[in-house]
Amino acid sequence: MSLSASDIEILIREGVPMANDIGFRVEEARSGFAKTRLKFSDRQIRPGGTISGPVQMALADASMYAAVLASLGKVEMAVTSNLSINFLQRPAPGDLSAEAVVLRMGRRLAFCEVRLLSGEGSDQQLVAHVTGSYALPAQ
Amino acid sequence: MSLSASDIEILIREGVPMANDIGFRVEEARSGFAKTRLKFSDRQIRPGGTISGPVQMALADASMYAAVLASLGKVEMAVTSNLSINFLQRPAPGDLSAEAVVLRMGRRLAFCEVRLLSGEGSDQQLVAHVTGSYALPAQ
């Protein structure tokens, strides 16, 4: 059964307390793709005024999970197998959005790419690039 | 000026709100090394009863930073350049400890390895393996 963006947001917020803490939202979801957003809050700031690395990693991880759920329906036992993030620019204080794509859906692993973006419209900038794998439950 | 484990814990808890939230502790610190701990709390749990991936990533990132601070003294503008984590086993509910080692301290990058461990003494198990780089400020 396919899940809506709203279904996926609820599943992730219930399952991952940190996702709830950071105000994680799912804006779009379709098979192989999810677009998500992190509402800005002062609590995410680190020295220098930017959103901390762990918050960016939490957003990326939840976004990958959203794209997997959008592709497969409810697979609660899927777990992150690895995640690799490159921080490219310090984000300005403001919302972060993320675009997660499933590049390869295998039987045992889903391989995803996530781009974390700061700013809106033509000012949007790539602040971090993430790849990761989700281990899928045996079917 | 070299920093004690306690100095480093205070610096990181002040600078990274999430480190404070997750109860981050620095137990040992010397040049090139830090041993840290995450006190267990129910809030870190994800479906299946284990500590969530984002919490493990936050612990690893803070532990790398602790090892860099232990090596260089107060370098507040050091920022994570990349972080790659492999989740190897679901940790049991309980404290997580981490051992971070600086494998290469260059002029511009510090390359670190972190092992996340669950359990105590002879029951200790490797639950995740992390590598990452810190970009150092120009001197």
Add this chain to the structure above:
Amino acid sequence: MSLSASDIEILIREGVPMANDIGFRVEEARSGFAKTRLKFSDRQIRPGGTISGPVQMALADASMYAAVLASLGKVEMAVTSNLSINFLQRPAPGDLSAEAVVLRMGRRLAFCEVRLLSGEGSDQQLVAHVTGSYALPAQ
């Protein structure tokens, strides 16, 4: 001075003997981008009939270097700082092509993404995904 695809191919083949061995070609090059190709040869095969992982890694590394040279001109002392490859599908026996993009050109690091593709036209498939950083010489 900007370099043509042919200039870049010659520079890389002269500088990296393995690039020459594997028949590395640069088909397109412009600032931030390179499209390359590996001519198929029986020597690259591993058990199961596919192109070996090390050959794919060599192609990815040379393609990143091509995209950096296309962006900056002749920077012979640029060196790979890290490379992370995910093998997604066994390529069929045949040429491999690669598309390398510079996602972030900083003062000290160029961060690149490379997609390795097998087959032609509408049969083209993503066989591996690569990210990596090039350390740039101090200017």
Add this chain to the structure above:
Amino acid sequence: MSLSASDIEILIREGVPMANDIGFRVEEARSGFAKTRLKFSDRQIRPGGTISGPVQMALADASMYAAVLASLGKVEMAVTSNLSINFLQRPAPGDLSAEAVVLRMGRRLAFCEVRLLSGEGSDQQLVAHVTGSYALPAQ
């Protein structure tokens, strides 16, 4: 059936032509561990006089495979799932040795760490750090 260092060297040299080309040797092998060596040759040099990145990656990949074969016996269909290398120092011209450790042997994935070392005895230096996963055939 357990395999000797010599058995493993022959299997890898037969299966991976590039391993043969680069003079890959297996010096020690036991469950979870392999120590290997790359004989120096002028063909591996890149501008600046060091052993090229692709040759280091080929050594790391073959060393992981050696440690997996040493652990499981002959598993010809095991394939590298991902490999992440950080280049830490330019190796001096000379042999490279590698120590590969299986950090986690799961049912479906073997996760390995490899250290590439240049020089001998007390002059030995870590030149690259590698992690990677091998996908194991379904049993």
